[in-house]
Amino acid sequence: MQAFRRRFVLTNQLLSLKEIIMTQVKSNKAKVAVIGLGNIGNAVASNLIKANRPVIVSDRKIAKAEELSQNLGNLAQPMEIPAAIKEADIIVFAIWFDAIKELLNKYATELQGKIIVDPSNPIAPDDKGGFKKIVGENESAGEILSSLLPKNAKLAKTLGTLGVASLAGAAFQKPEPAVLFYATDDTSINTDIEQLIRDNGFEPVRVGGIDQSIRIEVFGDLHEFGALGKTVTVQEAKEKLAEVSIEG
Numbered sequence: 001m002q003a004f005r006r007r008f009v010l011t012n013q014l015l016s017l018k019e020i021i022m023t024q025v026k027s028n029k030a031k032v033a034v035i036g037l038g039n040i041g042n043a044v045a046s047n048l049i050k051a052n053r054p055v056i057v058s059d060r061k062i063a064k065a066e067e068l069s070q071n072l073g074n075l076a077q078p079m080e081i082p083a084a085i086k087e088a089d090i091i092v093f094a095i096w097f098d099a100i101k102e103l104l105n106k107y108a109t110e111l112q113g114k115i116i117v118d119p120s121n122p123i124a125p126d127d128k129g130g131f132k133k134i135v136g137e138n139e140s141a142g143e144i145l146s147s148l149l150p151k152n153a154k155l156a157k158t159l160g161t162l163g164v165a166s167l168a169g170a171a172f173q174k175p176e177p178a179v180l181f182y183a184t185d186d187t188s189i190n191t192d193i194e195q196l197i198r199d200n201g202f203e204p205v206r207v208g209g210i211d212q213s214i215r216i217e218v219f220g221d222l223h224e225f226g227a228l229g230k231t232v233t234v235q236e237a238k239e240k241l242a243e244v245s246i247e248g
């Protein structure tokens, strides 16, 4: 009886693995790993699963990744950080700015040639109950991280241009999807990043190179917690971008 049960469990596990592989092969999309499973990591992984896209989930505590995978189902595969980086093509660092800097250095070899997604806002609590920038007034996390990239790695700044409530709540919005802005210097990754944003339930709008990161980080003119102040549709985003280029 026990041997039968073991065979039954093993067969089910193999079937699940097959489903994951088949979904990945059929979709022919880049493999995504989300590292850091707090507010943003949870929202991104959950959005991707809603779009039926497999995702590797990882955190410094593997138990957190395993628990999330149990909640999200077979398409969310838990892994330790080194394995997640090795396996994925796109690594979403859903962790704080200083921790991203640390991991870029620690996993410099494993990250070579990968697409790195930075959703971070370089902020910390001030002593008045709000937040303050922890980099220079005219600096951005995106630009600083781009100077620390491992060899041949490509950076996109995105997934952090909204607060987590909107990243989860405005995903797959109908009839008009909400926008997630992105910035990258490497236009060869535009298609992968735009697909990643669509699979999160948003429409992508590129604001330019990494030197535009400051605009889509907190306090920026295109951030929900900056001058924009809300989620926008593609039409509204384009109007906003046009306004700025006319003023400039």
Ligand SMILES: NC(=O)c1ccc[n+]([C@@H]2O[C@H](COP(=O)([O-])OP(=O)(O)OC[C@H]3O[C@@H](n4cnc5c(N)ncnc54)[C@H](OP(=O)(O)O)[C@@H]3O)[C@@H](O)[C@H]2O)c1
Pocket (backbone or CB within 6 Å): 035, 036, 037, 038, 039, 040, 041, 059, 060, 061, 093, 094, 095, 096, 097, 099, 102, 103, 119, 120, 121, 122, 123, 159, 160, 161, 162, 163, 164, 165
């Ligand atoms: N929250 C928002 O509304 C929002 C909006 C836009 C952008 N962002 C940006 O998104 C990033 C994540 O924010 P969050 O609100 O999701 O933070 P969070 O809820 O604090 O989650 C961060 C997660 O990263 C893990 N972590 C920390 N250091 C790590 C390391 N060295 N290696 C692996 N995992 C590590 C934490 O694990 P432990 O629990 O063990 O510490 C935690 O699970 C930040 O850069 C933030 O600026 C946040």
